[in-house]
Amino acid sequence: MSASGSMSARDCGITEQSVATILDEALSSFPKPPLPDGTSTSSLHTVFAHASLTGAWSGTVALRMPVSVASSLTSALFAIPTGEISTVERADVVGELSNVIAGNLKGLIGGGTTLSLPVVIEDDAEATDNRAVSLTGAVVVDFVYPFLGQLNAVQIIEYENSAP
């Protein structure tokens, strides 16, 4: 239990390992994506998605994925060339991944928890970092998930009070 009496992430079983397992399963449901073009400038940009949980445990799941990786996943799923993918399609894919992680965590937390709809921002890496910082709270899970030769950042941010 946290100081405020609400459950902590660890109480709920929200750990790097449990989050990584959910992400593994979510990514394995996609068709095999092509390797992103490493020379593409899109690798400097990221798609940032977050979804919040409010209840016995309150916090946010934040996923930051390079645009090149998001484009590869989108391309494989919708069978469209990476060059023709829109930001909306990429946002849908990364938003859905954050929603799946948050929804599965809701199962670990138990009853009475509300899950928000995912929010997605596509921006350059620096701007996205600033947005991530604006999600105030304690970062309780923070790891880098390598996928398609690129680094994807996953954070779980815990709020002391129920409101994000």
Added chain:
Amino acid sequence: MKLPATIQVLLADDSRAMRALIKGNFTWPGVSFQFTEVDNGADAVAAYHSRCFDFVLLDIHMPGLDGLQVLHAIRSYDPCALVYMISSDTSMAASETAQDYGAMGFITKPISAGSLNRIMTGLEAVRRPFAVLVADDSRTGQALLKRGLDLLAIESVVTGADDGRMAVEACNREYFDIIFLDVHMPDMTGIQALKAIKSLRRDAYVVMVTSDASMDTVREARALGADDYLLKPVQQPNLKKVWSRFRVMAPQYLGHARTVF
């Protein structure tokens, strides 16, 4: 394709005597026919919306909505509906219009042994894909589920809906064998859509799809009549089990491939 042991038939004819005659003539080895009778076109359309039938026998000349209008309405709702027109009108014009509207055939009254043989042989050759509705506010969610069905080699026509309201509208407009409803959608949630869809068609087979692994949502959906649930991310073994349960629990219609895994 082997015919099912029981075949559900919607028989629309304004003559009670003719309906009795047709029912009496329908005998086929290894098959039992269950008839739902209506005496007018409007009731025929309403009956088809309330539940699916293996095939329809439709009189052309009926008061109110005539047979051709009913055929058009039924085929708009279910493009795979199997409809035979029946009439004493032997003119080529009536037959051609019926074929244009998608009728399986045109049978002259009274139904002879030869006509019955033609109907049953035609039905044995029918193959129809499963009509699937996938409602998810994420196109990614829709595409992943469709991919899962493709990987199971299920012959299906998948319609997507981006929210609960669109799902309800689709169900009002079209027939679906199975409906996958995401729970977490803006505007109208999957739970709200489930209620609306079940009030449209009580036997609609609805699978709730959710990333929310807490059992509260599942229990609520079950209490409202959801037939099954599937957790996201959709894993193939889980989808396989859900599909097999659907094939065992839901009514089996003529022409669908055997897909119990």
